[in-house]
Amino acid sequence: MTDYKNLKLIATSNPHIRNNETTRSIMLDVIIAMIPALVWAIICFGVEALILTAVSVIGCVVFEALYRILMKKPQSVDDLSAVVTGMLLAFVCPPTTQLWMVLIGDFFAIIVVKQLFGGIGKNFINPALAGRAFLLGSYAGAMTSWVDPAVNKAPIFGGTVDVVTAATPLAYLKTGNMDGLKEIYSVGDMFLGKSGGSLGEVSALMLLIGGVYLLWRKVISWHTPVAYIATVAVLTLLFPKAGSGVDFMLYSIFGGGLFLGAFFMATDYASSPITKKGQLIYGIGCGLFTVFIRYFGSYNEGVCYSIMVMNCCTALIDKYVKPTRFGVVKSDKKGAAK
Amino acid sequence: MAQAFFGGVHPHDMKAATNAKAIEQLAPPAEVVIPMSMHFGAPCTPLVKVGDEVKVGQKIGEFRGLGAPIHASVSGTVTAVEPRPYSMGGNMMSVVIKNDFQDTISEEVKAPADPDALSVEEMIEMVKQAGIVGMGGATFPTHVKISGGIGPVTDVLINGAECEPYITGDHRTMLERPEEIIGGCKFLAKMFGVDKVVIGVEDNKKDGIEAMNKVIAEQKAPVVVEPLHCRYPQGGEKQLCQAITGRQVPPGGLPSNIGCAVFNINTTCAIYRAITTGMPVVRKIVTVSGSGVVEPKNLECPIGTPVSLLFDACGGLKENTYKIIAGGPMMGMAQYTTEVPVGKGTGAMLAFCENEEQTVENPQCIRCGKCVEACPVHLEPLMMYQYAAKGMVDELNEAHIMDCMECGACAFACPARMHLTHMFKTAKQLVKDKAAADKAAAEAAKKAEEEKKEAAKV
Numbered sequence: 001m002t003d004y005k006n007l008k009l010i011a012t013s014n015p016h017i018r019n020n021e022t023t024r025s026i027m028l029d030v031i032i033a034m035i036p037a038l039v040w041a042i043i044c045f046g047v048e049a050l051i052l053t054a055v056s057v058i059g060c061v062v063f064e065a066l067y068r069i070l071m072k073k074p075q076s077v078d079d080l081s082a083v084v085t086g087m088l089l090a091f092v093c094p095p096t097t098q099l100w101m102v103l104i105g106d107f108f109a110i111i112v113v114k115q116l117f118g119g120i121g122k123n124f125i126n127p128a129l130a131g132r133a134f135l136l137g138s139y140a141g142a143m144t145s146w147v148d149p150a151v152n153k154a155p156i157f158g159g160t161v162d163v164v165t166a167a168t169p170l171a172y173l174k175t176g177n178m179d180g181l182k183e184i185y186s187v188g189d190m191f192l193g194k195s196g197g198s199l200g201e202v203s204a205l206m207l208l209i210g211g212v213y214l215l216w217r218k219v220i221s222w223h224t225p226v227a228y229i230a231t232v233a234v235l236t237l238l239f240p241k242a243g244s245g246v247d248f249m250l251y252s253i254f255g256g257g258l259f260l261g262a263f264f265m266a267t268d269y270a271s272s273p274i275t276k277k278g279q280l281i282y283g284i285g286c287g288l289f290t291v292f293i294r295y296f297g298s299y300n301e302g303v304c305y306s307i308m309v310m311n312c313c314t315a316l317i318d319k320y321v322k323p324t325r326f327g328v329v330k331s332d333k334k335g336a337a338k
Numbered sequence: 339m340a341q342a343f344f345g346g347v348h349p350h351d352m353k354a355a356t357n358a359k360a361i362e363q364l365a366p367p368a369e370v371v372i373p374m375s376m377h378f379g380a381p382c383t384p385l386v387k388v389g390d391e392v393k394v395g396q397k398i399g400e401f402r403g404l405g406a407p408i409h410a411s412v413s414g415t416v417t418a419v420e421p422r423p424y425s426m427g428g429n430m431m432s433v434v435i436k437n438d439f440q441d442t443i444s445e446e447v448k449a450p451a452d453p454d455a456l457s458v459e460e461m462i463e464m465v466k467q468a469g470i471v472g473m474g475g476a477t478f479p480t481h482v483k484i485s486g487g488i489g490p491v492t493d494v495l496i497n498g499a500e501c502e503p504y505i506t507g508d509h510r511t512m513l514e515r516p517e518e519i520i521g522g523c524k525f526l527a528k529m530f531g532v533d534k535v536v537i538g539v540e541d542n543k544k545d546g547i548e549a550m551n552k553v554i555a556e557q558k559a560p561v562v563v564e565p566l567h568c569r570y571p572q573g574g575e576k577q578l579c580q581a582i583t584g585r586q587v588p589p590g591g592l593p594s595n596i597g598c599a600v601f602n603i604n605t606t607c608a609i610y611r612a613i614t615t616g617m618p619v620v621r622k623i624v625t626v627s628g629s630g631v632v633e634p635k636n637l638e639c640p641i642g643t644p645v646s647l648l649f650d651a652c653g654g655l656k657e658n659t660y661k662i663i664a665g666g667p668m669m670g671m672a673q674y675t676t677e678v679p680v681g682k683g684t685g686a687m688l689a690f691c692e693n694e695e696q697t698v699e700n701p702q703c704i705r706c707g708k709c710v711e712a713c714p715v716h717l718e719p720l721m722m723y724q725y726a727a728k729g730m731v732d733e734l735n736e737a738h739i740m741d742c743m744e745c746g747a748c749a750f751a752c753p754a755r756m757h758l759t760h761m762f763k764t765a766k767q768l769v770k771d772k773a774a775a776d777k778a779a780a781e782a783a784k785k786a787e788e789e790k791k792e793a794a795k796v
Contacts, residue, residue, distance in 0.1 A: 002649065002650070002654035002655045004646050004649070004655070004675075004676040007655065007659055007660075007662075007676070008660060009659075009660065009661060009662055009672070009673065009674050009675070010660055010661055010672065011661075011671075011672040011673065011674045012661075012672055012695075012760065013672075013757065013759055013760030013763060014667075014668060014669050014670060014671070014672075014744070014746045014749075014759055015667060015668045015669070015746030015747075015749050015750045015759060016661060016663055016667040016668075016670065016672065016688075016690065016694060016695065017349060017503065017667040017668070017694045017695075017696075017750065018694075018695070018696040018749070018750055018752075018755060019347070019349070019750055019751055019752075019753070020696075021751075021753045022696075022698075022753050022754075022755070023702070023704055023753050023754050025753070026704075026706070026753055074699065074700040076700075076702070079702075081704075119702060120702050120704055121702055121703045121704040121705045121754075269704050269705045269706040269707065270704065270705045273707075274705060274707035274710050274718065274720065274721075275707065275710055275718075276711075318721075322718065323710060323713075323716040323717070323718065324716060325589055325715065325716050325717070325738055325741065326344075326576070326586060326587075326589070326714065326715040326716045326741065327576070327586045327587050327588040327589045327591065327715075328586075328588070328589065
């Protein structure tokens with residue numbers, strides 16, 4: 001029979017079993033969810049899109065690894081979160097961004113925004129968006145020159161993209177030139193992603209596929225993206241700048257980085273509220289600021305800054321929006337107030 | 339109608355290893371070690387000394403205050419009364435009995451002439467003398483729960499959720515001894531004066547539900563079986579109340595605050611046995627399972643059987659077993675030795691040799707909020723973890739850490755593998771220590787003040 005004296009037993013606290021989900025598996029799911037949008041980007045903008053994304057990913061991983069080594073901290077690149085940041089940063093840059101430029105964005109995102117605040121889970125702003133904001137402030141020209149995929153027809157391999165700068169749908173929306181917009185892109189074009197824009201944001205359909213995958217895998221909950229998109233939809237439907245409300249709404253939600261922001265950026269764990277109620281408030285806030293910036297701001301695109309503003313409100317939301325403690329029913333609350 | 343509570347997690351139930359295996363009787367052990375604490379409350383005082391002859395069912399430990407008496411589980415000679423390791427950690431005064439294999443029943447065990455003619459007080463007294471405690475693991479003395487609950491309690495619930503993975507003892511009891519369960523329910527209904535007892539069972543035990551429904555129909559018993567969605571911790575007393583009645587127990591309260599009383603399946607059987615035969619709690623059904631066990635089984639054994647004998651009966655343990663758990667994998671206590679005996683609350687003994695633990699080197703919270711979603715008491719574990727790590731007692735109190743029932747759902751759900759439950763256990767102690775220190779300081783200050791006044795008078 002077994003000699004029980006020789007067993008090396010460990011006595012740790014319960015629970016003694018764990019769910020199979022890990023930080024790494026979550027990040028892997030996010031990467032998988034971004035694949036459709038990446039494939040679409042390669043189809044639209046050529047192999048350059050893939051190179052830009054790859055360089056950005058390598059940059060993020062190398063910066064993170066180096067920082068952890070230099071600062072003598074436990075290595076953390078194997079959690080794949082740097083890969084996600086790298087992909088997201090490439091997704092929010094124009095496809096024509098210079099490679100050295102995206103590396104500067106990587107540096108800002110990983111070192112300044114993520115690692116200096118303590119690494120994964122500690123950054124209070126989404127690193128990829130902060131990286132983009134940094135690049136936009138530093139290289140405003142390069143970061144706002146867009147190519148029109150329909151005009152370029154870049155071959156998938158070996159071809160070069162001739163930069164034909166085109167106005168994005170958001171520029172048309174900004175000026176309220178709905179007729180001009182309708183002439184070049186139909187709502188279907190916008191949904192499928194046949195318009196100009198940042199590398200990974202053009203196809204609402206591809207992003208939706210990724211978003212649904214994340215929801216199905218329970219990596220994200222519906223609260224933030226639905227609250228966000230619904231707020232933008234309702235505001236643009238009720239207060240269109242031009243044309244009919246429905247048209248303006250459809251162009252608004254399919255245009256720009258709204259789907260990318262709603263499903264992949266605003267749902268970043270570290271910089272969004274932890275309660276479902278909080279996430280609804282946060283999503284509505286993101287929607288409000290997006291519409292405000294698009295309507296009244298000097299930028300055409302409002303998603304990036306609106307999410308960053310709401311990132312800064314997350315701590316406040318978490319402070320005041322608490323789950324109702326078990327056993328405290330509504331009538332009790334009233335009683336306590338008296 | 340299957341119902342559910344808020345929060346919780348859904349671990350793989352792992353019950354297939356034993357749920358089709360009938361309860362086996364363990365070969366009588368040569369020696370039993372009976373700890374004097376197998377209930378919620380102060381330990382019992384031993385009534386026997388070395389050399390005494392004892393018989394099955396003889397009272398060997400008397401309780402003071404809150405508690406339940408303890409009885410000899412085999413007949414034989416007392417060979418030692420000394421501290422021994424027990425499953426709640428550390429050592430506990432225990433009575434060691436050498437088995438004479440005669441199973442002589444003590445004269446103290448007397449079956450009533452007509453169990454149905456007993457008055458409520460008589461029944462409660464029998465439950466008290468039988469040493470019945472909450473056999474699901476909480477080990478709260480049952481007679482206290484009954485006598486305290488008569489009056490305010492309108493809903494008597496039987497907990498057959500068995501939501502912890504691996505454990506199948508209650509499931510097998512439903513299949514093999516449904517008449518004991520239903521009989522116990524009838525006595526409970528009579529004691530509480532209610533016209534219906536509800537048994538909550540998770541719907542992964544469909545055959546158990548059928549078996550009980552059959553007996554209910556035969557006996558026309560005032561019992562209803564309520565199927566529940568599988569979800570951990572469904573078998574938590576307060577969660578079960580919420581799932582079945584829709585009412586929530588207030589913070590710091592008990593189910594009786596909302597008119598509920600909850601009894602485990604095994605406790606119900608023990609009540610039935612005590613009232614019909616007078617036999618106290620001397621045996622326990624234990625599920626022996628887990629990846630480290632060669633042949634998992636459901637075993638019934640005398641209380642005080644060393645767990646090494648249970649593992650022996652299951653073909654022994656695998657070589658690389660690294661963890662032995664008394665209880666389920668979510669809330670059970672890891673053991674450092676196999677010398678610990680089976681107690682009244684030991685529903686399972688698990689041995690793990692694979693990667694169940696899944697620990698990581700440097701856990702980093704990613705703020706995903708899955709712990710908030712999982713918490714059945716609606717707390718924010720990730721916040722509490724930060725406060726606890728920094729020893730911020732006031733913030734811990736504000737975050738209601740004392741409401742935490744250490745169910746382990748948050749740590750189970752955590753993708754970063756944070757040691758949440760562990761941290762909360764230590765933090766709760768921190769909060770209690772601080773409260774005690776504050777109280778002592780306040781009293782000292784008050785005393786100093788009084789002395790000052792006295793001095794001024796003089």
